[in-house]
Amino acid sequence: MIEFRNVTKVFGKDETAVRAVDDLSFVLPVGAFWALMGPSGSGKSSILHLIAGLTPPTSGAVLVEGVDVAKMTSAEAAALRRRRVGYVLQTFNLLPFLTAEENVGMPLVLDGIRQREVDERVREALAMVNMSHRAAHHPTHLSGGEQQRVAIARALVIRPAIILADEPTGNLDRAGGRAVMDLIQEVNERTQVTVLLVTHDPVFAACAQRVLRLVDGRLHQDMTLPDGGADADDVGLAG
Amino acid sequence: MRHAHGIQYALLGVVSTNPEGVHGYALKRQCERMLGNFWQLNFGEIYRVLDRLAEDGLIEQVAAEAETARKVYRITTKGRRSLDDFVLTPPTDAPRPMRQELAVKLLFAAPERLPDVLRMIDHQRRAYMEQLHLLGTQRRKVRRLPIDSFVTCLLIDGAELHVRSELAWLDDVAQKLKERFTS
Numbered sequence: 313m314i315e316f317r318n319v320t321k322v323f324g325k326d327e328t329a330v331r332a333v334d335d336l337s338f339v340l341p342v343g344a345f346w347a348l349m350g351p352s353g354s355g356k357s358s359i360l361h362l363i364a365g366l367t368p369p370t371s372g373a374v375l376v377e378g379v380d381v382a383k384m385t386s387a388e389a390a391a392l393r394r395r396r397v398g399y400v401l402q403t404f405n406l407l408p409f410l411t412a413e414e415n416v417g418m419p420l421v422l423d424g425i426r427q428r429e430v431d432e433r434v435r436e437a438l439a440m441v442n443m444s445h446r447a448a449h450h451p452t453h454l455s456g457g458e459q460q461r462v463a464i465a466r467a468l469v470i471r472p473a474i475i476l477a478d479e480p481t482g483n484l485d486r487a488g489g490r491a492v493m494d495l496i497q498e499v500n501e502r503t504q505v506t507v508l509l510v511t512h513d514p515v516f517a518a519c520a521q522r523v524l525r526l527v528d529g530r531l532h533q534d535m536t537l538p539d540g541g542a543d544a545d546d547v548g549l550a551g
Numbered sequence: 552m553r554h555a556h557g558i559q560y561a562l563l564g565v566v567s568t569n570p571e572g573v574h575g576y577a578l579k580r581q582c583e584r585m586l587g588n589f590w591q592l593n594f595g596e597i598y599r600v601l602d603r604l605a606e607d608g609l610i611e612q613v614a615a616e617a618e619t620a621r622k623v624y625r626i627t628t629k630g631r632r633s634l635d636d637f638v639l640t641p642p643t644d645a646p647r648p649m650r651q652e653l654a655v656k657l658l659f660a661a662p663e664r665l666p667d668v669l670r671m672i673d674h675q676r677r678a679y680m681e682q683l684h685l686l687g688t689q690r691r692k693v694r695r696l697p698i699d700s701f702v703t704c705l706l707i708d709g710a711e712l713h714v715r716s717e718l719a720w721l722d723d724v725a726q727k728l729k730e731r732f733t734s
Contacts, residue, residue: 494691514718515711518683525676535677537684 319372334529343504347517350526365389398467402482437465457488572623
């Protein structure tokens with residue numbers, strides 16, 4: 313569970329101060345899939361940075377699994393990112409000199425996990441994103457969509473409680489973007505990992521159960537989307 | 552393509568996929584599966600259209616189902632020809648006009664009603680997001696059905712693009728209204 317309690321984040325000082333997040337409160341339950349939308353500079357990415365402990369709030373509290381992130385030591389915050397939070401970015405950030413499987417295994421290697429377990433979990437993560445057949449390829453030999461799938465496998469390999477996805481489809485064409493979103497949605501349903509997605513694309517945001525629309529760091533609109541449990545035959549396509 | 556015309560050929564097309572014949576209930580189910588319920592059909596409409604297609608000689612009634620006495624229809628040679636002609640004729644749908652209702656409200660809303668207009672835009676945005684969510688749900692469900700979902704997915708693509716453009720327009724309208732009346 314992630315909780316924001318009256319969180320404000322200000323960058324800069326005095327006249328140059330920018331209020332990226334402004335008195336924001338919400339509770340994101342375990343296993344939920346939410347999306348953040350809003351114009352550029354509305355504070356979407358800052359919210360993800362606050363959750364991952366990459367930056368402390370100016371005021372208020374960010375609680376991840378009940379723990380106040382601002383009160384963690386930098387080693388504890390790093391451990392949170394390494395073990396509990398999977399981060400997926402628009403730029404896939406794969407290391408070009410490592411193969412897909414080596415990239416995926418990197419968080420586990422850094423965490424001192426023994427090689428046999430690393431290998432097993434990497435295999436499992438690559439299978440989950442349907443990239444087992446590309447395990448030995450370097451990123452430069454993969455398409456954008458494939459690179460993002462590898463990046464998602466790298467986020468999944470730690471068996472995270474939370475996935476923070478910051479414009480994961482931003483560098484992909486429509487088909488590639490849709491495949492990535494299908495994957496994120498499937499992982500959320502299958503593993504009950506909590507997902508917080510930042511996107512400009514309403515079609516992809518609408519995959520979520522709830523969409524928060526931000527303007528100038530404030531919650532402008534909170535949209536809970538209808539339960540998708542209806543029979544497919546009963547869903548209209550009007551429009 | 553007029554709406555009613557579209558329904559006629561949608562039903563004729565679905566009848567054509569049942570060489571042994573099909574009754575109205577099964578036809579409704581199949582039609583909704585194949586077309587993603589693109590047209591909301593009720594049984595009254597279906598039977599009216601079937602009667603019309605039969606009158607025009609495009610379908611014919613075969614022996615009624617023994618157990619239920621339901622009428623069973625299949626396509627005729629004339630119907631197959633008509634369907635082929637229809638498939639090859641370019642669609643004549645005019646582009647759907649933008650949200651006329653919102654445009655009228657904007658025209659007649661006084662500047663001091665700006666907050667109300669912006670709330671209305673938020674309301675409309677929510678409706679579109681809900682629609683996109685349902686379209687996504689439908690896409691995933693249709694893919695799991697044991698049928699060829701290719702055309703249904705194309706229809707969903709089209710509906711999504713339409714909603715996306717409406718949402719972009721709403722964002723644009725909201726932004727420009729704020730600039731115009733709050734500067």
